[in-house]
Amino acid sequence: MNPAPAVANPCLNICRLDVAGRYCQGCGRTPLEIGTWDRMTDARRAEVLAELPARQPWRRAQAASAS
Template identity: 65%
Template sequence: MPAANPCINICRMDLAGKYCQGCRRTTVEIGLWESMTEVQRIEVLADLPLRALGRGASQQPTSGRS
């Protein structure tokens, strides 16, 4: 089963302009989601809870490249 898209239709960026307030993805990750590999999607999904707490593990947005 493919990794579910985390979009919850609250599409606006946080005050820092880094993450969507709804799904906590970057604009790059949102744009590349459909073309990401399953592994890349799982990596993004794994980081979302930390981002919600303001402690995202990723220093750079996922580029969509392996």
């Protein structure tokens, strides 16, 4: 049995791409990141999560209110 990953999946079940087709409007990941999430290392997942606030303005507001 495999242990649970240390970095949780950011999926919000709002699965649609933005107008440009670059990022998911729910989680902010690219289609490639979504498709390869299960095979990424925890370090790479953490990198992706760190990039999400810059991709979505509402995430920047969330991050600011959490600090």
